[in-house]
Amino acid sequence: MITERLKKVILGELNLDDYYFQDSTTANLVPGWDSLKHIAILASIEKEYGIRFKSLEVIRLKNLGQLQELVARKVEEESERKGE
Amino acid sequence: MMSASFYASYLQAQGIKKGDVCAIIIRHNRDFYPLYMGISALGALPSVLAYPNPRLHPDKFRFGLEGMARRSGLDWVLTEAELEPIVRPLLLRQGSTIGGIFTPMEWGEKMEGVKEQFEHPEVTPNEPCLLQHSSGTTGLQKGVVLSHSAVLEHVKRYGDSVGLGEWDKIVNWLPLYHDMGLIAAFYVPLTAGIPVVQIDPFEWVVAPILLLEALSQEKGTMSWLPNFAYNLLADRVHEEDLETIRLDSVRMIINCSEPVRAESHDKFFRRFSSYGIKREALAACYAMAETTFAATQTAAGTPASEISLDREMLSEGIVRLAKKNDEARICVSSGPPISGCDLRIVDDSGKDIPEGRVGEIAIRSVSLFTEYRNSPDKTAEVLKDGWYFSGDYGFLHRGECYVIGRKKDIIIVAGKNIYPEDIEDAVSQIKGVLPGRVVAFGIEDISTGTEQICVVAETREENEEEKKRLRMVIIEAGMQIDITISRVYLVPPRWLIKSSSGKPSRRENKERALALEI
Numbered sequence: 001m002i003t004e005r006l007k008k009v010i011l012g013e014l015n016l017d018d019y020y021f022q023d024s025t026t027a028n029l030v031p032g033w034d035s036l037k038h039i040a041i042l043a044s045i046e047k048e049y050g051i052r053f054k055s056l057e058v059i060r061l062k063n064l065g066q067l068q069e070l071v072a073r074k075v076e077e078e079s080e081r082k083g084e
Numbered sequence: 085m086m087s088a089s090f091y092a093s094y095l096q097a098q099g100i101k102k103g104d105v106c107a108i109i110i111r112h113n114r115d116f117y118p119l120y121m122g123i124s125a126l127g128a129l130p131s132v133l134a135y136p137n138p139r140l141h142p143d144k145f146r147f148g149l150e151g152m153a154r155r156s157g158l159d160w161v162l163t164e165a166e167l168e169p170i171v172r173p174l175l176l177r178q179g180s181t182i183g184g185i186f187t188p189m190e191w192g193e194k195m196e197g198v199k200e201q202f203e204h205p206e207v208t209p210n211e212p213c214l215l216q217h218s219s220g221t222t223g224l225q226k227g228v229v230l231s232h233s234a235v236l237e238h239v240k241r242y243g244d245s246v247g248l249g250e251w252d253k254i255v256n257w258l259p260l261y262h263d264m265g266l267i268a269a270f271y272v273p274l275t276a277g278i279p280v281v282q283i284d285p286f287e288w289v290v291a292p293i294l295l296l297e298a299l300s301q302e303k304g305t306m307s308w309l310p311n312f313a314y315n316l317l318a319d320r321v322h323e324e325d326l327e328t329i330r331l332d333s334v335r336m337i338i339n340c341s342e343p344v345r346a347e348s349h350d351k352f353f354r355r356f357s358s359y360g361i362k363r364e365a366l367a368a369c370y371a372m373a374e375t376t377f378a379a380t381q382t383a384a385g386t387p388a389s390e391i392s393l394d395r396e397m398l399s400e401g402i403v404r405l406a407k408k409n410d411e412a413r414i415c416v417s418s419g420p421p422i423s424g425c426d427l428r429i430v431d432d433s434g435k436d437i438p439e440g441r442v443g444e445i446a447i448r449s450v451s452l453f454t455e456y457r458n459s460p461d462k463t464a465e466v467l468k469d470g471w472y473f474s475g476d477y478g479f480l481h482r483g484e485c486y487v488i489g490r491k492k493d494i495i496i497v498a499g500k501n502i503y504p505e506d507i508e509d510a511v512s513q514i515k516g517v518l519p520g521r522v523v524a525f526g527i528e529d530i531s532t533g534t535e536q537i538c539v540v541a542e543t544r545e546e547n548e549e550e551k552k553r554l555r556m557v558i559i560e561a562g563m564q565i566d567i568t569i570s571r572v573y574l575v576p577p578r579w580l581i582k583s584s585s586g587k588p589s590r591r592e593n594k595e596r597a598l599a600l601e602i
Contacts, residue, residue, distance in 0.1 A: 042290075
């Protein structure tokens with residue numbers, strides 16, 4: 001399930017009004033989402049959530065559902081880190 | 085080399101022989117290199133083609149490959165098992181030149197029993213060595229034939245021009261279907277015995293830090309990058325990922341295959357100077373498949389020269405240094421011609437024009453291509469009396485070449501050449517767009533250091549919601565041929581200005597469309 005917050009960041013970066021995202025959606029299906037845009041989208045997500053992706057984590061991503069899971073995990077890690 | 089011999093033996097047993105064209109469509113893989121050399125050892129012509137991006141529709145890929153096979157006379161396709169079902173129908177097409185499809189990366193067990201024994205045919209220096217293809221999807225790609233002599237002369241002379249020595253180590257993420265990847269980062273180190281670190285291009289583009297990690301860990305000394313990569317690295321790498329990075333070993337980062345932008349060099353230097361990048365490491369070259377690779381190269385140990393020119397005079401073709409209050413354009417040198425290469429600047433009729441004027445760059449080189457395969461007309465258009473007319477505009481200043489534009493309408497996005505015809509053709513077929521009433525062009529995008537693609541299409545549609553939908557369909561049509569359209573302008577019928585040939589003029593309509601935004 002892709003959250004509205006994540007969807008908004010992606011749509012903003014792609015300059016799209018709307019798009020029906022599913023967990024199984026892959027970047028190649030989304031208008032404008034090419035490899036150069038991919039990096040810009042990830043940077044926007046990092047900024048929005050205050051998180052940092054590692055290279056390997058990014059290379060392994062297969063679809064939007066995995067991106068959503070990664071974001072959730074990173075946010076949790078970040079809040080645990082801050083709580084310490 | 086032993087592995088290459090095994091491949092040669094096995095390929096010969098499959099019927100591959102001297103003069104055959106072998107298209108290789110294989111992703112980053114260590115076995116690619118011995119396979120390539122195995123083909124070459126048989127006197128066959130390897131031709132590396134881009135592995136299709138997932139965005140590219142399989143039918144479009146097949147269509148493009150079919151056009152290329154027809155034009156270039158591909159004899160064999162060597163690819164991966166995943167792609168085989170998409171390519172196989174081409175075998176059955178009437179008049180197909182393709183004699184067979186192989187999946188060499190699956191040959192592990194079959195290769196075990198193979199004896200390292202193959203007949204190495206006699207090859208003379210002027211016989212073809214390899215075939216390079218430009219980008220494109222509509223079969224417009226031209227197959228550039230390079231002889232053994234052209235390639236061997238080039239690797240030696242180009243190596244000398246960058247002061248290549250045993251102390252060097254090349255780090256490369258460029259795909260090998262591109263001349264910059266194939267020649268600079270494969271043939272040059274191979275023939276000079278220099279180690280090279282190859283990075284998967286698909287991985288690099290999502291994690292650009294990989295290049296810096298490899299340069300740092302392996303103490304790399306050289307790398308070739310298209311201009312956009314300088315911006316990408318400077319803008320998109322996190323500070324914390326750089327903690328262990330040192331780039332002191334790097335002696336040359338060579339900007340090539342897109343117009344070299346001064347601001348990209350500045351940005352890159354500002355970002356990485358504290359990690360060991362030296363200003364003098366920022367080099368540039370002017371290269372194309374038709375000259376094997378480089379025609380010019382800036383000297384090792386000195387940064388690419390920059391000159392500030394009067395922008396208005398430059399637009400009139402006059403090279404004049406900018407004065408204090410002039411609007412200036414900073415031009416970056418691509419260096420003097422390399423050994424064995426001569427340059428002229430000519431006018432539209434092919435006559436020499438004096439230094440200080442902008443014209444078309446014509447090149448004579450010991451490494452010039454032989455022909456565009458099976459295209460004598462296309463060859464004759466650009467190759468005259470031993471000179472190659474590049475279609476690039478530039479000028480010479482103090483013996484160095486500055487490239488500032490193109491005569492042809494090709495768009496270069498992130499180092500990849502894109503034919504506007506491919507886009508116009510795809511968009512023209514969309515319901516709601518008036519057929520043939522479409523133009524595509526590139527515009528400079530300073531933030532990414534490359535070009536963005538814009539489309540202007542005529543439509544009778546007036547409803548705003550419908551126009552929004554149509555814009556989306558146009559962007560999706562671009563995706564199907566692996567092209568990202570960044571802006572779509574929908575205009576009413578008869579809006580586009582026609583050129584003297586009766587077709588909509590790209591140049592004039594570009595100016596007109598951009599004026600809509602002001």
